[in-house]
Amino acid sequence: xxxKVGAERALQDVRKRKDMALSLRSASRQIWxxxxxIKTGVVLIILVVIFSAAGTVILQRPMTDSDDMxxxxxxxxxxxxDLTGLTDIFHTxxxxxxxxxxxxxxxxxxxxxxxxxxxxxxxxxxxxxxSFRKVLPTxxxxxxxxxxxxxxxxxxAFQHMGLKTERIVRTESFSLFSERxxxxxxxxxxxxxxxxxxxxxxxxxxxxGWRGFLMLSPGTASNQVEMKNGSMRTIPFAIRCDxxxxxxxxxxxxxRWWSKLAVVDGGREISRKxxxxxxxxVYQGLRFYQAxxxxxxxxxxxxxxxxxxNGTAGAPQEISLAMNQTVALDADTSVxxxxxxxxxxxxxxxxxxxxxxxxxxxxxxxxxxKKANASVNVWLPEIPGVDENASSPYTFDPKDLKTGVFTGxxxxxxxxxxxxxAGVVLMAIGLTFVxxxxxMRFWVVPVVDARGRVALWIGGTANRNRxxxxxxxxxxxxxxxxxxxxxxxxxxxxxxASTAGR
Amino acid sequence: MARAKVEQHPxxxxxxxxxxxxxxxxxxxxxxxxxxxxxxxxxEANLLYAALVFYAGAGALYLGFGVTGTDAYIKFAxxxxxxxxxxxxxxxxxxxxxxxxxxxxxxxxxxxxxxWTLAALTLIAEKRYGVKVIGTVTMPVAIVGVILMxxxxxxxRPLVPALQSTWLHVHVTLAMLAYAACALSFALAMxxxxxxxxxxxxxxxxxxIFTVGIYAAVLTRFEKWGGFNVIxxxxxxxxxxxxxxxxRLFVTIPDLGWLMLLVFAAxxxxxxxxxxxxxxxxxxxxxxxxxxxxxxxxxxxxxxVFFLVRxxxxxxxxxxxxxxxxxxxxxxxxxxxxxxxxxxxxxxxxLLLWRRADLERLLPDADALDRITxxxxxxxxxxxxxxxxxxxxxxxxxxxxxWNWDPKETWAAITWLVYAGYLHMRITRGWxxxxxxxxxxLGFAVVMFTFFGVTYLLPxxxxxx
Numbered sequence: 001x002x003x004k005v006g007a008e009r010a011l012q013d014v015r016k017r018k019d020m021a022l023s024l025r026s027a028s029r030q031i032w033x034x035x036x037x038i039k040t041g042v043v044l045i046i047l048v049v050i051f052s053a054a055g056t057v058i059l060q061r062p063m064t065d066s067d068d069m070x071x072x073x074x075x076x077x078x079x080x081x082d083l084t085g086l087t088d089i090f091h092t093x094x095x096x097x098x099x100x101x102x103x104x105x106x107x108x109x110x111x112x113x114x115x116x117x118x119x120x121x122x123x124x125x126x127x128x129x130x131s132f133r134k135v136l137p138t139x140x141x142x143x144x145x146x147x148x149x150x151x152x153x154x155x156x157a158f159q160h161m162g163l164k165t166e167r168i169v170r171t172e173s174f175s176l177f178s179e180r181x182x183x184x185x186x187x188x189x190x191x192x193x194x195x196x197x198x199x200x201x202x203x204x205x206x207x208x209g210w211r212g213f214l215m216l217s218p219g220t221a222s223n224q225v226e227m228k229n230g231s232m233r234t235i236p237f238a239i240r241c242d243x244x245x246x247x248x249x250x251x252x253x254x255x256r257w258w259s260k261l262a263v264v265d266g267g268r269e270i271s272r273k274x275x276x277x278x279x280x281x282v283y284q285g286l287r288f289y290q291a292x293x294x295x296x297x298x299x300x301x302x303x304x305x306x307x308x309x310n311g312t313a314g315a316p317q318e319i320s321l322a323m324n325q326t327v328a329l330d331a332d333t334s335v336x337x338x339x340x341x342x343x344x345x346x347x348x349x350x351x352x353x354x355x356x357x358x359x360x361x362x363x364x365x366x367x368x369x370k371k372a373n374a375s376v377n378v379w380l381p382e383i384p385g386v387d388e389n390a391s392s393p394y395t396f397d398p399k400d401l402k403t404g405v406f407t408g409x410x411x412x413x414x415x416x417x418x419x420x421x422a423g424v425v426l427m428a429i430g431l432t433f434v435x436x437x438x439x440m441r442f443w444v445v446p447v448v449d450a451r452g453r454v455a456l457w458i459g460g461t462a463n464r465n466r467x468x469x470x471x472x473x474x475x476x477x478x479x480x481x482x483x484x485x486x487x488x489x490x491x492x493x494x495x496x497a498s499t500a501g502r
Numbered sequence: 503m504a505r506a507k508v509e510q511h512p513x514x515x516x517x518x519x520x521x522x523x524x525x526x527x528x529x530x531x532x533x534x535x536x537x538x539x540x541x542x543x544x545x546e547a548n549l550l551y552a553a554l555v556f557y558a559g560a561g562a563l564y565l566g567f568g569v570t571g572t573d574a575y576i577k578f579a580x581x582x583x584x585x586x587x588x589x590x591x592x593x594x595x596x597x598x599x600x601x602x603x604x605x606x607x608x609x610x611x612x613x614x615x616x617x618w619t620l621a622a623l624t625l626i627a628e629k630r631y632g633v634k635v636i637g638t639v640t641m642p643v644a645i646v647g648v649i650l651m652x653x654x655x656x657x658x659r660p661l662v663p664a665l666q667s668t669w670l671h672v673h674v675t676l677a678m679l680a681y682a683a684c685a686l687s688f689a690l691a692m693x694x695x696x697x698x699x700x701x702x703x704x705x706x707x708x709x710x711i712f713t714v715g716i717y718a719a720v721l722t723r724f725e726k727w728g729g730f731n732v733i734x735x736x737x738x739x740x741x742x743x744x745x746x747x748x749x750r751l752f753v754t755i756p757d758l759g760w761l762m763l764l765v766f767a768a769x770x771x772x773x774x775x776x777x778x779x780x781x782x783x784x785x786x787x788x789x790x791x792x793x794x795x796x797x798x799x800x801x802x803x804x805x806x807v808f809f810l811v812r813x814x815x816x817x818x819x820x821x822x823x824x825x826x827x828x829x830x831x832x833x834x835x836x837x838x839x840x841x842x843x844x845x846x847x848x849x850x851x852x853l854l855l856w857r858r859a860d861l862e863r864l865l866p867d868a869d870a871l872d873r874i875t876x877x878x879x880x881x882x883x884x885x886x887x888x889x890x891x892x893x894x895x896x897x898x899x900x901x902x903x904x905w906n907w908d909p910k911e912t913w914a915a916i917t918w919l920v921y922a923g924y925l926h927m928r929i930t931r932g933w934x935x936x937x938x939x940x941x942x943x944l945g946f947a948v949v950m951f952t953f954f955g956v957t958y959l960l961p962x963x964x965x966x967x
C-alpha cells in the first residue's frame with residue numbers, strides 16, 4: 001500500500017518536473033522568438049533613439065560644469081533629473097542594458113536566420129528542375145541545331161562576358177551553371193557581425209577603459225594621472241617632459257602645441273617622442289595626447305639690467321634671477337628675488353595678487369649691502385608707498401620675464417578600441433558587399449521546346465539591382481546568339497521539357 | 503471643381519521673363535559697382551555673389567515654370583545652375599588658395615562646400631537620372647545657403663590645432679557628400695509623392711504645418727509688449743555681444759513681434775481651413791485655403807522685408823543691460839533662413855498647385871522615382887557610415903576618445919539609425935512607395951537637425967561647425 005502511494009507520488013513528481021521543463025522550454029522559446037523578431041529590434045532602436053536624443057537636450061553632467069547645471073534647472077528639477085539618471089544617461093545601467101539588449105536582439109535575429117542563409121550559400125543550386133525553370137522571371141530560349149554545339153557556344157559567350165561556367169552532368173547530357181559573388185548572400189551577416197564587434201569594443205571600453213589628465217612642467221616627470229572624479233591613478237611607468245611650447249598665429253589664436261616627452265620605465269628611458277595635437281604618444285596601451293598648454297603663473301627666470309645708482313661703485317651688468325635666487329652685484333651688494341606676482345593690485349598699502357594670469361606682473365627683490373648692513377625692498381614696477389627703490393644702490397631695468405609653462409596631457413586607456421576599428425573595417429567591407437556586390441546566377445539547360453526542336457533554356461537571377469541585371473541578361477543572350485550566329489527565337493516558353501528528362 | 507479653377511496667376515510669361523531679366527541685370531549692376539569700387543573682379547565675395555545671382559535666377563526660372571508652364575524655362579534654369587556652379591567653383595578655389603586648406607573649418611566654409619555639392623548633384627540628377635525639375639527643390643536650398651554665407655563672418659580663420667588633420671578633411675568631405683545625397687533623396691521622395699497621386703491638399707497641410715512650425719520657433723523671440731528679441735552684434739569685432747561667459751545679450755526690436763504674430767496667424771489660417779475642410783467635408787474651403795497660402799506668402803515677404811530693414815538700421819534697447827545696441831543679420835542667421843525658407847516652401851506649394859499636371863508630365867513615373875530614391879539612399883548610407891567612422895578616428899587622435907556622446911555625434915548616430923531603419927524596412931519588410939517616401943523625408947529632417955539644430959541649439963565639443 002505504502003509502496004503504491006510512494007510510486008504514485010514519484011510518478012506525479014516526474015510529471016511535474018516534465019511539465020516544468022516543458023513550460024520552461026516553451027518560455028525560453030517564447031523569449032527567443034520575441035528577441036529575434038524584427039518588431040523587438042525596431043522597438044529597442046526607437047527607445048535608444050529617444051533616450052540618446054534626450055541625452056543631447058538635457059544637460060549631461062560629464063560635459064557640463066555643475067554651476068551651469070544649477071543655473072539651467074531649478075533645484076527640484078535637478079534632483080529629479082539626477083535621481084532618474086537623466087543627467088548622465090549614457091553611463092546609466094539601464095542605457096547600457098538597452099545597448100546589451102540591442103546586441104542580443106541582433107544576435108538572436110542573425111542566429112535564427114543564419115542556418116537558412118548558410119544552406120543557401122553552402123549548397124549552390126546548380127541544376128534547375130522543371131518547376132523552377134517554369135516560374136523563373138528572367139529567362140529566354142534559343143533554338144539550336146545541335147545540343148553540344150549550342151552549349152559550347154554558350155560557354156564561349158559567357159567567357160566573353162567575363163563569367164566562368166561549370167558543366168553540370170545530367171543523365172544524358174550536361175547543362176551549364178555560372179555564378180558570381182555568392183558571398184553577397186552573407187553580406188548582411190557580415191554587417192551585423194561588424195556592428196556586434198563595435199558594440200563589444202565599446203562595452204569593453206565602458207567597463208575597463210579610463211581617461212585622465214596629466215600636467216607636466218618641463219623637466220618634471222610623473223606617474224600620477226588625475227581622474228575626472230579627482231582621484232589619482234598610478235601608472236606603471238613615468239612620463240618626463242623635456243620641453244613644451246606653443247606657436248600662435250598673428251592674432252594670438254593657437255597654431256601648434258608641442259611637447260617633448262620621454263617614457264621612463266623602471267628607471268630607464270625607453271623612448272622619446274615629440275607630440276602635437278592629433279599625434280599622441282602610445283606606450284603599453286596607454287595613450288598620451290597633447291590637450292592643452294598654459295602658464296603656471298610662476299616665475300621661471302627674470303632677466304634684468306642692473307645699473308649702479310649715483311655714488312655706487314660698480315659696473316652695469318645683466319643678471320638673471322630665479323625665484324629666491326641671490327646674485328652678487330659687486331663685492332658688497334647682492335640682490336635676491338623674493339616675490340613674483342603675476343597680476344598685482346595695490347590695496348591699503350599692500351600688494352595682492354588678483355589672478356594667476358600674467359597680466360600685470362610685479363617682482364619684489366631685496367638688495368642687501370654688506371657694508372651698510374641694510375636691505376632695500378625694490379619693486380618693479382615702482383609701487384608708491386611700498387617700494388624703496390630710491391634708496392637702492394642699484395637701479396634695475398627688466399629685460400625679459402620667463403614664466404613657468406605646463407603642458408596638459410590627456411591620458412587614455414581604451415582596450416576595446418581595436419575591436420571597434422576592426423568592426424568599422426568589417427562594416428565597410430560588409431556594406432560594400434551589401435550594396436555593390438551582386439550575387440548572380442545563370443543556367444543554360446538543353447531542352448526540347450513545344451515544337452520538338454532542341455533549344456537552349458537560359459535563365460538567371462540576381463539578389464539585387466534587378467534592372468541592371470535585366471540588361472546584363474539581355475546582353476548575354478545576345479552574345480550567345482552571336483556565337484551561334486542565329487536569329488532570336490521567342491523568349492520564355494516555360495512548357496519545354498529537358499532532354500534529359502529531369 | 504473649385505480647385506480646378508485656380509488659374510489666377512498674377513503674371514504672364516513675358517512679364518516673368520522681363521522681371522527675372524531686370525532683376526538679374528540690376529543685381530549684376532550692383533556687383534559691377536562693387537567691382538569698380540574695390541578694383542578686384544575675381545574676389546571670392548564677387549564670385550559668391552555671382553553664384554547667388556545665378557542660383558537665384560535658376561530658382562526664379564523654376565518658379566517661373568510654375569507660373570507659365572513653359573518647358574523652355576526648365577532648360578534655361580538648368581543653364582543658370584551651370585553658370586552658378588562655375589562661379590561657385592571659382593569661389594571654392596579662391597577660398598582654398600587663400601586659406602591654404604580646403605574650405606572646411608568654419609560654418610561659412612562648410613556652407614560654401616555644401617552649396618557647391620548641392621548644385622553639382624542637381625546637375626548630375628538631371629543628366630543621369632533624367633529628373634529635370636529637381637532644381638525646384640535644391641535651388642531654393644542653395645539660395646538660402648548662399649544668402650546665409652553673405653551674412654556669416656568670412657575671414658579666413660587660421661586652423662586651431664585640433665583641426666589640423668587630414669582626417670578632418672576626410673570626415674568633412676564625407677559629411678558634405680552624405681548630406682547632399684540625403685537632400686537629393688528628400689527631393690526625390692517629394693517628387694515620388696507627387697507622382698504617386700498624393701492629393702494636393704496633403705501637400706497643403708504639410709507645407710502649412712512646416713511654416714507654422716517655423717513661425718512658432720521664430721515667435722519664441724516674442725517679447726511681452728510686442729517686441730522681437732534678437733542677439734546684439736558688435737560690428738567692430740564682428741561677433742555677438744556677450745553678457746557673461748556663454749550668455750548672449752539680446753536686444754528688443756519694438757513692434758516687430760506684433761508683425762511676426764500677425765504672420766503666424768496668416769500661416770496658421772490655411773492649416774485651420776484644411777482641418778475644417780476635413781471635418782466638415784467641404785471642398786470649397788480648400789480653395790479658400792489656397793488663397794490664404796497666397797496671401798500668407800505676401801505677408802511673409804512683408805515680415806522678411808521689415809525684419810531686414812529693422813535689423814540693419816538702428817540701435818535697440820536691451821532688457822539685460824543699459825544703453826542701446828546694434829544688431830545685424832549675422833546675429834540672426836537662423837531667423838533669416840527660417841523666414842526665407844518658409845517663403846520658398848510656400849512658393850513650391852503654389853508651383854505644385856498651379857502646375858501639377860506639367861510636373862507630372864516632366865517627372866519620371868512613381869515607380870522609377872521610388873527606385874531612384876532607394877538608390878540615392880544606398881549611396882548616402884555608406885557615406886554616412888564612413889563619415890561617422892572618420893569622425894570617430896579623428897576624435898580619437900585629437901581628444902583621446904572615439905566617442906563622447908557629444909550632441910553632434912549622438913545625432914549623427916541617430917541619423918544613421920533612421921536611414922538604417924529605412925533600408926531594413928525596405929529590404930526585409932518590402933516597404934515600398936509611400937511608406938518608404940515618408941521614411942526618407944523623416945531621415946532628411948533628422949539630417950537637417952543634426953547639421954543646423956545641433957550647432958545652434960545644443961552645446962558640446964563640436965563648437966567648430
